[in-house]
Amino acid sequence: MSDIERTPVTVLGLGSMGRALAEAFLAAGHPTTVWNRTPGKAAPLVAAGATQAADIEQAVAASPLVVSVLTTFSATLQALGPASDVLSGRTLVTLNSGNPAGARAMADWAVARGARFLGGAIKDVPAAVGKPGTLLYFGGDRALYDEYESTLQVLGGHTVHLGPEPDLAALYESAVGATLLPALLGFFEGAAMITARGIKAADMVPYSVKWLQMIESILPVLADEIDNADYTRLGSSVGLFYEGLANEMANGADAGVDLSWHRPMNELLQRAMDAGYGQQSITALIELLRTPAPA
Numbered sequence: 641m642s643d644i645e646r647t648p649v650t651v652l653g654l655g656s657m658g659r660a661l662a663e664a665f666l667a668a669g670h671p672t673t674v675w676n677r678t679p680g681k682a683a684p685l686v687a688a689g690a691t692q693a694a695d696i697e698q699a700v701a702a703s704p705l706v707v708s709v710l711t712t713f714s715a716t717l718q719a720l721g722p723a724s725d726v727l728s729g730r731t732l733v734t735l736n737s738g739n740p741a742g743a744r745a746m747a748d749w750a751v752a753r754g755a756r757f758l759g760g761a762i763k764d765v766p767a768a769v770g771k772p773g774t775l776l777y778f779g780g781d782r783a784l785y786d787e788y789e790s791t792l793q794v795l796g797g798h799t800v801h802l803g804p805e806p807d808l809a810a811l812y813e814s815a816v817g818a819t820l821l822p823a824l825l826g827f828f829e830g831a832a833m834i835t836a837r838g839i840k841a842a843d844m845v846p847y848s849v850k851w852l853q854m855i856e857s858i859l860p861v862l863a864d865e866i867d868n869a870d871y872t873r874l875g876s877s878v879g880l881f882y883e884g885l886a887n888e889m890a891n892g893a894d895a896g897v898d899l900s901w902h903r904p905m906n907e908l909l910q911r912a913m914d915a916g917y918g919q920q921s922i923t924a925l926i927e928l929l930r931t932p933a934p935a
């Protein structure tokens with residue numbers, strides 16, 4: 641392993657994710673300094689070869705690359721405050737969740753103190769850290785990303801530079817993550833209907849997986865319609881979904897399942913019908929999402 645691959649690193653935050661990141665750096669042979677607000681959490685990492693910094697200032701000063709994975713951007717700003725004077729010339733990479741405004745504020749703060757900044761996100765669970773397929777993406781200066789790409793790949797083999805803006809990872813995080821709760825709610829609704837009939841939710845899973853694969857297969861078509869504002873290709877119209885949702889609500893009532901979470905979807909489809917999108921692809925809903933209804 642070359643010296644470049646063994647860049648000294650500091651990991652700030654030793655929760656579930658930070659601990660996994662520090663373990664991966666140690667396993668790859670990087671001199672690794674760790675810091676956590678609750679110092680006792682560093683003990684297993686110190687036993688594995690990490691150096692525990694006495695305070696955040698010492699932690700930041702220890703390495704050219706500082707990877708922070710506290711809960712939020714505001715927690716990170718708060719924790720890094722006492723290290724303001726030693727940030728200059730170092731690279732700060734954040735991997736916490738948060739919104740684009742938080743990432744921009746973080747970047748401005750770090751750059752004002754002479755640091756270089758990459759806003760990142762890790763798109764997997766701690767157990768996946770260090771695996772070849774684990775996805776991490778980053779926004780910020782390309783040259784800076786290139787400089788540290790091989791070091792960051794220790795955390796996951798699938799690293800991506802999204803572009804020069806430091807808030808891009810947070811933006812993608814929100815945009816991609818938006819599917820999660822609605823998709824899970826749909827699964828729970830189906831499970832409530834199935835189990836109300838004495839059938840196990842597990843019996844539904846193979847068909848739900850097929851369904852999700854179908855959704856996966858049409859995403860490029862949906863994206864193409866959105867990018868070209870041409871809502872004619874999918875062959876599944878707003879009107880079709882409008883009728884379908886009414887049927888689903890009747891089925892839910894029949895099965896004794898609470899479908900009140902459908903109401904805003906119903907309202908959105910109604911607005912789309914009223915606006916004349918009935919014959920257009922369901923993708924046309926994006927036109928309404930871009931023009932929020934008055935409160």
Ligand SMILES: NC(=O)c1ccc[n+]([C@@H]2O[C@H](COP(=O)([O-])OP(=O)(O)OC[C@H]3O[C@@H](n4cnc5c(N)ncnc54)[C@H](OP(=O)(O)O)[C@@H]3O)[C@@H](O)[C@H]2O)c1
Binds near residue numbers: 653736762763
């Ligand atoms: N776990 C996952 O599956 C996962 C996956 C992808 C992304 N993430 C993201 O990674 C980040 C960390 O997640 P996690 O699972 O490691 O969380 P966690 O286990 O709850 O750990 C949170 C960490 O943040 C520290 N912290 C919180 N507030 C702080 C403050 N004001 N000052 C100093 N330290 C503070 C905690 O320190 P103490 O130990 O002193 O409390 C701890 O080190 C989050 O943004 C999360 O969304 C997590």
